[in-house]
Amino acid sequence: MENSEVIPTNDHGNVLVVDDDSEIRLLITKFLQRHGYHVYSSADARSVLETLKKFTIDAIILDVMLPGTTGIDACRQIRRTSPVPVILLTARSEEDIRVSGLEGGADDYITKPFSPRELLARLRSVLRRARNGSVKTSSLAQGNILFDGWTLDTLRRELTTPEGVLIDLSTGEYNLLVAFLEHANRVLSREMLMELAKTRTADPFDRTIDVQISRLRRKLETSETAGLIIKTVRGAGYIFVPKVTFG
Amino acid sequence: MKSGRFSWLPDTIVVRAVLILVGALIAMSLVGYWVYRVGAEGLATNARDRGLAERIVSIKRAISAIPDEVERDKAAHALATASLEVHWSKVSLVLNNAPVTERSRAMEDRLKELVPEFGTESFRVGYADDGALNAGEGDAYRHMLLVSVKLDDNTWLNFASPTFGTAHHLAGNILAIAAIMGSLIILVAVLLLRWVTRPLRNLAIAAERFSLDEAGDPVAEIGPAEVRRAAKAFNTMGDRVRRLVSERTMALAAVSHDLRTPITRLRLRSEMLDDEQTRNLIDDDLSEMELMINSTLEYLSMGVANEPPKVFDVSTMIRTIVDGEADHGHSISLDDMDHASVLGRPVAMKRAVWNIIGNALKYGSKVVVRIKREGAQVRVEVLDNGPGIPIDEIEKVFEPFYRVENSRSRQTGGTGLGLTIARSIITEHGGSLSLKNHALGGLIASIELPIFPFSKTSRPLTGTDTALATRLQPPNAH
Secondary structure, three states: OOOOOOOOOOOOOOEEEOOOOHHHHHHHHHHHHHOOOOEEEOOOOHHHHHHHHHHOOOOOEOOOOOOOOOOOHHHHHHHHHOOOOOEEEEEOOOOOHHHHHHHHOOEEEEOOOHHHHHHHHHHHHHHHHHOOOOHHHHHOOOOOOHHHHHHHEEEOOOOEOOOOOEEEEOOHHHHEEEEOOOOOOOEEEEHHHHHHHHHHOOOOOOOOHHHHHHHHHHHHOOOOHHHHHEEEOOOOEEEOOOOOOEO | OOOOOOOOOOOOOOHHHHHHHHHHHHHHHEEEEEHHHHHHHHHHHHHHHHHHHHHHHHHHHHHOOOOOHHHHHHHHHHHHOOEEEEEEEOOOOOOOOOOOHHHHHHHHHHHHHHHHHHHHEEEEEEOOOOOOOOOOHHHHHHHOEEEEEEEEEEEEEEEEEEOOOOOOOOHHHHHHHHHHHHHHHHHHHHHHHHHHHHHHHHHHHHHHHHHOOOOOOOOOOOHHHHHHHHHHHHHHHHHHHHHHHHHHHHHHHHHHHHHHHHHHHHHHHHOOOOOOHHHHHHHHHHHHHHHHHHHHHHHOOOEEEOOOOEEEEHHHHHHHHHHHHHOOOOEEEEEEEOEEEEEOOOOHHHHHHHHHHHHHHHHHHEEEEEEEEEEOOEEEEEEEOOOOOHHHHHHHHHHOOOOOOOHHHHHHHOOOHHHHHHHHHHOOOEEEEEEEEOOOOEEEEEEEEEEEOOOOOOOOOOOOOOOHHHHHOOOOOO
C-alpha cells in the first residue's frame, strides 16, 4: 500500500485508485485532485479492504489487470462488505471480463485507453447515483429487465425483441431505455429524463431528449404498437406504458 | 504400407507400380491364351460338325437310292460308324412332341446352316425316346440327341452322335469376352494405381487446405517411401510457417496492446495542459493512434471468434451508426430502410459497417445509405460523392495496408485495414462486399447478407442456426 499524500482540496468525495502502473496511478490521482477529489491509491488489490475499513471511500477506480488478485475478484470481495461504487478499467475486446466484472458487482466500466474527461463523467455519475440512493446499476446488473416480451440484458447491454432478434441501441438510447424501465408507468418530464439518462455518458454530441426518444421509439415500435410503448403526455413529458419485470 | 510378406522389397512408388504393371501383363497374357484356346477348339468343332453334316447328307442320298426296305436297313447299319450311328425306320424316332432344349435347337440351327437343302419339315432334332420320356424322370431322356431326316418316301433315317450339339458357338463372343476381361484388368490396375497414389493426393489436399490458424491435423505419414518423406517434410514446413507467423503476430499484438498504457498516460498528461488548442490536437493524434492499434489488433484477430453468433437486426444497427455520424456533424442520411434479421456476430458486423461508412465519410462530403430486402438477401448500399476509385485499383483496396495513391488518406489517417477487415467479416457471414464507381461520380459500396430465415410462428430463436453458426466458428477458437 503506498498511500499517496492526501491533499484535501474539496469534498467532492474520496476516491481509491487501484492500478499497477505507477505513472497512470499518479496521473489519475493528479487529475482527480484537480477536479476536487481526495485520492487514495494502491498498486494492487490486496489492501483494498483494509483501506475501506480505515478511510471513508466514496468510489473505487479498479484496474482489471492486476498482479495477484484480479480486479474482478477484488470487486467481489469488496461487495461482500461494502456497497461502495466501483468503476472497472478494462482493456478493449474483453467483453467477457466486462460482463463478469459487472456480475461481480462493479457499477460501471471504462475502456483503456480512456479519455480522462470520460472517466470524470462516469465517476460523477456513480457518485450521484450512490448519493441519491437511486436504483444502482449493479442491482440492475443482476439480471434481465422484461417488458412486453422484450428483454434488456443489462450486463451485455443487449435488447432483444419478443422474436429473439437483437436490436442495436446507441449509448444514449440505452440509457434512456434504462431510465424508462426504472421508472415505468410514471410520467417523466424532459428534465428528469435528461438527468436520468445522461448518467453514463459525457458525449457532447448527445442530441436533445426529444430526438433520442424518437430514435428509441423507432427501434422499439412497430406499426401496430406505434405510440403504445412510450406515450407522450402533453405538456408533462413521457410515460413508459408496458409492465416491467426485473428477472 | 508395410507388408510382412514383401518387406524385402523397398516400398516405393516405383516398386508398387512395377508390381501392378507385371500383374496386369500376366493377367492379360492369361486372357490371350484363353482366347486362343477357345478359338482353336471352336475351329476344330466346326470342322467336325461340317464332316458330320456331309456324312448325313451323303448317307441320306445313298439310302434314298435303295428302294428295298431290308436293303435300306442293312445299308444303314453298314454305313454307321462309332462316331455316327445310322438307323432307318418308317417313322421318325424323334417324336413330334419331343421337348425342345437349348442343345436340340442349337443342333437344328447348325444343320440348317450347314445343309441348306434340308427344309424345315424334312428333318427333326430331338432326344431318343429311351422310355424315360413319360416316366417322369426329368432330364433322363435327354441322354442321346437324335437327328431324323425324312426320305422322299416318308420314311426316316435316324442319326445319333455323341458330339451332336456339343459345339460351343463362342467364336463371335470370344472377342467381346476378351474385351470385357481386358477392361476389367485395366480397371483393377487403375484402381490399384490410384490406391498407390492416394497418399500423394491426400498430401496435395492437405497442402491446399493449409491454413495458418489451424493447428490442424498433420498429414498422415503413410504410403510409399517417397510420399512418407514428402508428408513429413510438409508437416515440418507447416509447423515452421505457423510458428513463424504466430510469433510475428504475437509480437505485433503485444506491441499494439502495450501501446495502450502509454496512450492512456498521454491522455492523462495532455489533460494537464492549459493550452486547450494543443490539448485538442494531442487528443486527436492519440485518437488516431488508438484507431490504428485497434484496427491492427482486429486484423490480427480476424477469423478468431470470441463473440457467440446471435440473430440481430442489421437495419437498426446501421441506423445507430448513421445517427451517430449525423450527430458528429456529418452529412449522412438513411434512405429506404427495410428491416432484416441476420445471424452472426453483431459487434464484428457493426465494426464492418462502420468501417465502410467511415470510409465513405472520409472521401465524400455527403453519404447516403440504403437498406433493401431482395429475396433471401438484404442489400446495404453506401453511396458517397467522393472521387471514387480507379477501376484497376478497386479490388486492391481490399488488400491489407493498401491505400489508393494520391488519396487524402494520409491526411485523414487510417491504417489501410478497414475494408480488409470489413470484407473478411462480411464474407464470414456468408455475404459479400463489393465496390463500384457511380456513373455520376462517387463510390458505391454494396453489402449483401443472407437474411435469417425467420418465421413468425416458429420456435423462439435461440440465435444459433447450426449451419451458419458452424461457418461463423473459426477453425479453432483460441
